[in-house]
Amino acid sequence: MNSKEQFINKSIEAKEVYLPHLSADPVIFGFDQNELKVLLIKMNYRKKWFLPGGFIDKNLDLDDAIKKILEERAGLTDIFVEEFGVFGKINRSESYFEDFDETLFQKQRFITIGYYALYNPEKIHPIPDEFTETCEWFYLSQLNEIDLGMDHREIIEKALLTLREKISIKPIGYNLLPEKFTLTELQKLYEAILGKELNRGNFYRKIKNLGILNKLDEQRRGGAHKAPDLYSFDEEKYTAALKNGLNSW
Amino acid sequence: MNSKEQFINKSIEAKEVYLPHLSADPVIFGFDQNELKVLLIKMNYRKKWFLPGGFIDKNLDLDDAIKKILEERAGLTDIFVEEFGVFGKINRSESYFEDFDETLFQKQRFITIGYYALYNPEKIHPIPDEFTETCEWFYLSQLNEIDLGMDHREIIEKALLTLREKISIKPIGYNLLPEKFTLTELQKLYEAILGKELNRGNFYRKIKNLGILNKLDEQRRGGAHKAPDLYSFDEEKYTAALKNGLNSW
Numbered sequence: 077m078n079s080k081e082q083f084i085n086k087s088i089e090a091k092e093v094y095l096p097h098l099s100a101d102p103v104i105f106g107f108d109q110n111e112l113k114v115l116l117i118k119m120n121y122r123k124k125w126f127l128p129g130g131f132i133d134k135n136l137d138l139d140d141a142i143k144k145i146l147e148e149r150a151g152l153t154d155i156f157v158e159e160f161g162v163f164g165k166i167n168r169s170e171s172y173f174e175d176f177d178e179t180l181f182q183k184q185r186f187i188t189i190g191y192y193a194l195y196n197p198e199k200i201h202p203i204p205d206e207f208t209e210t211c212e213w214f215y216l217s218q219l220n221e222i223d224l225g226m227d228h229r230e231i232i233e234k235a236l237l238t239l240r241e242k243i244s245i246k247p248i249g250y251n252l253l254p255e256k257f258t259l260t261e262l263q264k265l266y267e268a269i270l271g272k273e274l275n276r277g278n279f280y281r282k283i284k285n286l287g288i289l290n291k292l293d294e295q296r297r298g299g300a301h302k303a304p305d306l307y308s309f310d311e312e313k314y315t316a317a318l319k320n321g322l323n324s325w
Numbered sequence: 326m327n328s329k330e331q332f333i334n335k336s337i338e339a340k341e342v343y344l345p346h347l348s349a350d351p352v353i354f355g356f357d358q359n360e361l362k363v364l365l366i367k368m369n370y371r372k373k374w375f376l377p378g379g380f381i382d383k384n385l386d387l388d389d390a391i392k393k394i395l396e397e398r399a400g401l402t403d404i405f406v407e408e409f410g411v412f413g414k415i416n417r418s419e420s421y422f423e424d425f426d427e428t429l430f431q432k433q434r435f436i437t438i439g440y441y442a443l444y445n446p447e448k449i450h451p452i453p454d455e456f457t458e459t460c461e462w463f464y465l466s467q468l469n470e471i472d473l474g475m476d477h478r479e480i481i482e483k484a485l486l487t488l489r490e491k492i493s494i495k496p497i498g499y500n501l502l503p504e505k506f507t508l509t510e511l512q513k514l515y516e517a518i519l520g521k522e523l524n525r526g527n528f529y530r531k532i533k534n535l536g537i538l539n540k541l542d543e544q545r546r547g548g549a550h551k552a553p554d555l556y557s558f559d560e561e562k563y564t565a566a567l568k569n570g571l572n573s574w
Contacts, residue, residue, distance in 0.1 A: 097344045098436060138413020138436055162408050162438050164387020187347060187387055189411050244573055245493045270574055282574070324493055324573065325519055325531070 079120035080175070082207055083182060090181040094131035099188040100142050101129035101228065102157050103235035106197035106213055107252040110264040113197055113213040114232055116224075117150065120209050122172065124225040127232070128152075128202070128211065129188065142191060150211050151203030157191035160238040161231070164188075168227045192235040195251045239269050247288050247317045249309065256306040258296050259283070286322060288314045328369035329424070331456055332431060339430040343380035348437040349391050350378035350477065351406050352484035355446035355462055356501040359513040362446055362462040363481055365473075366399065369458050371421070373474040376481070377401075377451070377460065378437065391440060399460050400452030406440035409487040410480070413437075417476045441484040444500045488518050496537050496566045498558065505555040507545050508532070535571060537563045 077085065104115040116125045130145035132138065146152040164187040173183035202211035214222065216236070219229065242248065249257075249265055263279050283289065290310045295303035326334065353364040365374045379394035381387065395401040413436040422432035451460035463471065465485070468478065491497065498506075498514055512528050532538065539559045544552035 095346045095434070095436070098347060132413075132436070134434070135415070137415050138411060141413070159411050162387060162411065164381070164390070166384070166386050185344070185383070187344070187381070241494050241570060244570065245490050266574060274574060279574070321490060321493065325515060325523060325528070 079122075079207070083121060083173075083176065083180065086207070087179070087181040090131060093133060094181070095134050096181070097185055097187060098132045099129055099186045100132060100145055101127040101163075101188050101190055101231055102142070102146055102155075103127060103160075103190060103192040103232055104152075104155070104157075104200070105192065105194045105235070105239065105252075106200070107194075107265050107268060108197050108213070109215075110268060111215045111217065112236075112268045113215050114219070115150070115197075115200070115202060115211060116214055116222075117202075117204060117211050118209045119225070120207055122225075123209065123223070124172070125214075125222050125228075126225045127228050149205055149208070151205075152200060155193055155195065155200075157193040159189060160192050161190040161234045162187060163190060163227055163231055163234075165227065172225055188231070190231050190235060192238060193251075194239075194248065196253070199251075236269075240271070243269055245321045247286065247309075247314050247322065250314055256292060256294065256308055258304040258306060260304060262307070286317065288317050328371075328456070332370060332422075332425065332429065335456070336428070336430040339380060342382060343430070344383050345430070345433055346435055347381045348378055348435045349381060349394055350376040350412075350437050350439055350480055351391070351395055351404075352376060352409075352439060352441040352481055353401075353404070353406075353449070354441065354443045354484070354488065354501075355449070356443075356514050356517060357446050357462070358464075359517060360464045360466065361485075361517045362464050363468070364399070364446075364449070364451060364460065365463055365471075366451075366453060366460050367458045368474070369456055371474075372458070372472070373421070374463075374471050374477075375474045376477050398454055398457070400454075401449060404442055404444065404449075406442040408438060409441050410439040410483045411436060412439060412476055412480055412483075414476065421474055437480070439480050439484060441487060442500075443488075443497065445502070448500075485518075489520075492518055494570045496535065496558075496563050496571065499563055505541060505543065505557055507553040507555060509553060511556070535566065537566050 106113040115128060117128045118125050128149040130149050132141045133144055136144060142157060146155050166185060169186055173180060176183050197213050204211050249262060252265060253261060259280055262283060263274060267274055288310055289307045292306045292308060294306045296306055297303050355362040364377060366377045367374050377398040379398050381390040382393055385393060391406060395404050415434060418435055422429060425432050446462050453460050498511060501514060502510060508529055511532060512523060516523055537559055538556045541555045541557060543555045545555055546552050
């Protein structure tokens, strides 16, 4: 079965299982080599890259339908995502399916809900589904070089803007960094998200003031410089800050 | 035509005009008497209160469909809303339509997109549509006393939580306060949104530091105390802060 026949085959089942007109697209961010990455899938059909999105199961609460999408499209379980935007331009997915007739489930108008999550790429092992050639992480700086389908570039950009807003009100890093990290590593993460360099002294002072870090009695060995202290997140205080926000008022 | 017949009549047209399964619910906040208000409509059918929501026009971009809902349901034009959440529990609207058969457009499963906006209640003049007995503002503290339909209480609560987050990263007040206001009035707005009292000295210092206020050469006359200075928002700086955020990193 070629990739076009696969879509037609899926269409018949999809009409039974999924709500029409509504899809979801998860933007999974990772952090590696001081840069943000995003998880993409390469579809068999037309070899374009997409977010690992899918359709909404008729018989599931929305939250559970999203979990099912992540599991079915990329084999990801226990991923906690947060909604950040809804994308509903009338022609947003038109051109990808232009070679199919109007009866194809996938060809109808879809309004898609964007979700984002932050995970350590080393801890996520995506598995492509039958429609997908491969799942891969791309650095944000590489996205200009690939053929991203539909409006998925716009969706990733909105997710990044949301992340930049969230970094002022929520702690970030728990799922992205190794268990033990240096303040420099944490600063690099903040810089990657904000897209700008931060003053080291200010950053250290502010991040320590949040009260979410534990200084460990250990140093990072092996560098040319004085061995820097290692830190971990204080799980209880981190969780409380997630819930209550880092509200400055 | 009674209110039940109205729904059946609407159903026939709705199948032609709107996407199935998808609706939108705007939470319009106002500020008055030092308290937040929200705009609700009372449906003719069952006399329950709802947000002024509606369905998504098949032939419009999502953003334009939302504008159409606000105009049709409540006569509101030029309202700028922002998306804050999607509500998709499988049985969220089941009970309201239990006396209709399954062919009713309105009875199908709907996933609804929440939008919020902040406006001065004096400047908004809602007009009820044919399905609506009345449009009214309610103080948040009054919501426990009324019969709110479906999951609209949960939607309002999520909108308020979003507003509390946004107040740390975006300036707030432009559409909510009169053109000229005292710092006390602005503080009361922040306190109403945050649901807690703020220290006056800290608030004055922080709000002035944002650089979005112009101190006017005028005072508020008529009180028992020393006439307080009046302020207005510096439109240019306010707009820039809206765009760039009040990022603290």
